[in-house]
Structure formats: structure tokens, C-alpha cells
Amino acid sequence: GVGAAGAADLQAAIDQVDSVVRNKDFSDAVPKAKHRFWATTLAVPAAVMLLALLIVPAAGFNAMARWLMPWRNVDRYTFAQVEKMPDKIVVPHGEEFSLSAKLSESTRWEPASASARFENQPKIKAAKTDDKYDFQLPPQTDAGTLNVRVGDLTKGVKVDVASRPELTAMTALIRLPEYLQYKEPVKADVRGGAISILKGAVAAFEAEVSRGLVEATVKEKTASVDGNKVKAPEVTVAESEVMDFRWKDELGLTSKDAFSLKINAVDDAAPSINFQQQEP
Numbered sequence: 229g230v231g232a233a234g235a236a237d238l239q240a241a242i243d244q245v246d247s248v249v250r251n252k253d254f255s256d257a258v259p260k261a262k263h264r265f266w267a268t269t270l271a272v273p274a275a276v277m278l279l280a281l282l283i284v285p286a287a288g289f290n291a292m293a294r295w296l297m298p299w300r301n302v303d304r305y306t307f308a309q310v311e312k313m314p315d316k317i318v319v320p321h322g323e324e325f326s327l328s329a330k331l332s333e334s335t336r337w338e339p340a341s342a343s344a345r346f347e348n349q350p351k352i353k354a355a356k357t358d359d360k361y362d363f364q365l366p367p368q369t370d371a372g373t374l375n376v377r378v379g380d381l382t383k384g385v386k387v388d389v390a391s392r393p394e395l396t397a398m399t400a401l402i403r404l405p406e407y408l409q410y411k412e413p414v415k416a417d418v419r420g421g422a423i424s425i426l427k428g429a430v431a432a433f434e435a436e437v438s439r440g441l442v443e444a445t446v447k448e449k450t451a452s453v454d455g456n457k458v459k460a461p462e463v464t465v466a467e468s469e470v471m472d473f474r475w476k477d478e479l480g481l482t483s484k485d486a487f488s489l490k491i492n493a494v495d496d497a498a499p500s501i502n503f504q505q506q507e508p
Contacts (some may be wrong), residue, residue, distance in 0.1 A: 308379030309335035316386040318479040322367045327385070329378055330360040342378040346387065393477040395419070395487050397436035404429050405496075424492040425465045433460040433489065435473050444475040468493045 319325040472486040
């Protein structure tokens, strides 16, 4: 234990310290409490979120998701809602092109007009027609980003530029009537867009295009596609007709106009004789 002398010494030391610090303020030496700051910081967004939940539940849940999970890429809620737009499009080189933004059923705002701007070019506006906005955009020669704005919604669409798929070859494989006794079919180049074929012959046409294809039509009917080739079904020539070839390539571009192949059906004629590459 502590003796009487020791206790007296301790009391004296305490009294001495007390006399020294009696008039001093230690509040500056104590760390400032930040619970009020953090409570206010958390309370403000929480109050906004709760208010949004009451007024616009979808906006409230969106705010909650963005606040509670900042590491996730949650899109910002907008009162103007549109159906899904493409992230990237390919447009023909040097030609006007179009893009539409259609309001979705869940939209809470239907602006009278919307705008689109390609890079630093002038803004293009489109009025609302049948719940959608149809933009007619100027020709482009370089890739860039098209920024579409509908009310409080913004969407960036990457735009690539490419040439249209063009016809590079067109051939015809013709099986003549059996009475002519041709053992092999006749092959002809028909890039000129016209060919005369004997009535009763069977012809198959093949178009070759400058880029890989995803679909094609011949006479408005689906045709077979093999890489960059369009194979039309065989036809038995009975009368003159026109066959329209159309195609869409792997970039989503189409031929600007249909390639029209004119078939002239001709009657058989009397045989004739000619000599080619013979000396006089």
C-alpha cells in the first residue's frame, strides 16, 4: 500500500497540476467530432432518394442503385425514355443518312422535338411524329460520334463510313435445249445487264459483289448467298423478263439501286456457218 507520506505527496502533485491547468481550455487539443458532417452528408442523398422513391419510384430505385453500387455501370434515370438505339452504325460514304429515336411506353416526358449533332457540326433538330424523331443527317466522309438528345436523355452513337457493296461480276450458265445436242452448258458474262437466250433453255445467274453478304433477293424473292456471291434459282426461258438483284452486306449496307438484268427470249433460227480466225 501507499504510506501516509506517499499519499500526501500524490495529493500535493495533483493539487499542483490542478492549479496550473485550472484556467486552460483543452478543446483545441481534442480532435473535432465529424459525426454531424457525415450524418448530413449521408442524410441529404438519402432524403433525395426517399423523395424520388415516393414521387417517381423508378428514379428512386435508380438513384439507390447508383449510390449503393458506384462500381457498377448503372445508366442514369431519365424522364424521357426511348427504345433501344444502336451503339454503332455504318453509313454510306458521302451520302445522307437517317436515324430514328422512338419513345418507349415507359417514358414520362414526350418532348416536342429532339436534336442530334455529329462531332462539331451544326445541330440537327427533328419534331416528334408518331412518338418518334426522324433525323436526316448530312453526308459524312470520316468516322465520328453522333450525339442524340431527347429531353434529359443523351445517347452517343458511333458512326463508321464505308462504300456501298458494288457488283463486280455477273455470269450466266445456260443449258440449251436437248435437240441442239450441246454437251456442256454455255457460260456468258452479263455485266452489261442484258442477254439474249434461246427459248426453252435453262439459265442460272450468279452475281459477285465487292463485300461479304448476309442476304439478297432476286425478283423480290430470297436468293442463296455464298460469301460475296448471290445465286439466283434456275429459270426456264419462255418469254422476255427483267430480273432485279438486291443485296445487303455484312456491314448492313445495301446496293444503292437494284441491278436489273434484262433477259431477251429469242426463237430458234436456221443454222448458219461461220469461220473464226481462219486464213482467207
